[in-house]
Amino acid sequence: MKLRTAVVAASLALASAAAFAFHCPADMKKIDEALAKSPKLSAEQLAEVKKQRADGEALHKAGKHQESVDTLAKAMKTLNIK
Ligand SMILES: [Cu+2]
Numbered sequence: 001m002k003l004r005t006a007v008v009a010a011s012l013a014l015a016s017a018a019a020f021a022f023h024c025p026a027d028m029k030k031i032d033e034a035l036a037k038s039p040k041l042s043a044e045q046l047a048e049v050k051k052q053r054a055d056g057e058a059l060h061k062a063g064k065h066q067e068s069v070d071t072l073a074k075a076m077k078t079l080n081i082k
Helices: 002-036 043-061 065-078
Strands: none
Touching: 002 043, 002 065, 043 065
16 A cells, blocks of 8 residues: 555656656747747846746756746746746
């Protein structure tokens, strides 16, 4: 019974990690698309968005998907992406 619980917990953890692993590139793509459309942002906001985009990619590559998603979410909020 305990082993079974452990297996279920492990597969759930793996599934959510995989979901995040897919989430980051999807968010980066949305940000890139929004940036390509010359968004109406101040130079300051644009610099911040680009930094968050770069940080998000670095975090994703480091395997820190939750932090990546959180960072990319800030950029998406500034860009008004839903
Ligand atoms: Cu990721």
